[in-house]
Amino acid sequence: MTRLARFRELIGAYGADPKRWPTAERAEAEALLARFPEAADLQREAAALDALLDLAPTPAAPRLEAATLAARIATAPQETIRPWRLRFRDEFWIRAVGLAAAAIIGFVVGTTQMADLGEPASSPAPIDVAEISPW
């Protein structure tokens, strides 16, 4: 039954003609078709839609002639291949600049915060131990 369910999916997707079915499943599907009348019914239904699809209009031929089109396109510049050394050099400098920027930002932020820690805005007055000593 599972195989019949798969057959239904197959017919529903690819239509009635076995040539359009996935190669890996074709033999099994055709064997199923020979054994189950229900499978044959499904194929007949799909064939009716296929017959309609075959009546779909044929796309019109291209209006542009191939040689003209190719000649026109070939006036455009092609993308050039950059040697690996150049690519590596560019990538190296991008990374180097990124690292340097991160280091500078880290240094600035770090020194600013250190300065803040060194001079608190309102430090409490030191406690005179002699004042609170019971002795």
Next chain:
Amino acid sequence: MQDESDDALMRRAGSGDKTAFALLVRRHLARATALAQRITGNRSDAEEIVQEAFLRCWQKAPEWRPANDRAANDGGSTAQFGTWLYRVLVNLCLDRRRRPQPVEIEAAEMVADHSADGFDETARGETSRRVQAAMTQLPERQRAALALCYFEGMGNIEAAAMLDISIGALESLLVRARRALRDALGDLAEEGGAG
């Protein structure tokens, strides 16, 4: 050069070889335009998108490296370039900002195939227009899945890769697309569709 694989041509294009690039365009222009038209439902948008896809192809050519060089040497490279190109194309189709034109205009831009047999031409033309209109109403991702798997005949693995989704998600898109079409065209299907 005519017999060279797409990947080999792409490598040549990467060195500025315009003849190789022209050959690539010639190989893929019709299919790319058809796919883009199926997804966008609009010829002008499709042509614009195809030009953009080939422009990217030209611009990226110097950096082009097949995902698997050994596969390229074994002759498996065409699919690799194709997968890349059509993936770019599908993404451009799905990313486009403009909404589709009204259905009547879009349907008129497609050419109904009346050549096959003794169908009543008028009835077939009407059916064709209705099918196109129903497809235009689908969400773009569903339409893209249908265009890749049904109309382009791509395998599910390749189609899923182009849409950048799992196979399960692709099947879900396809199931919903076909269900919506069946609902929209139910009366025609009951009549026997094409007869």
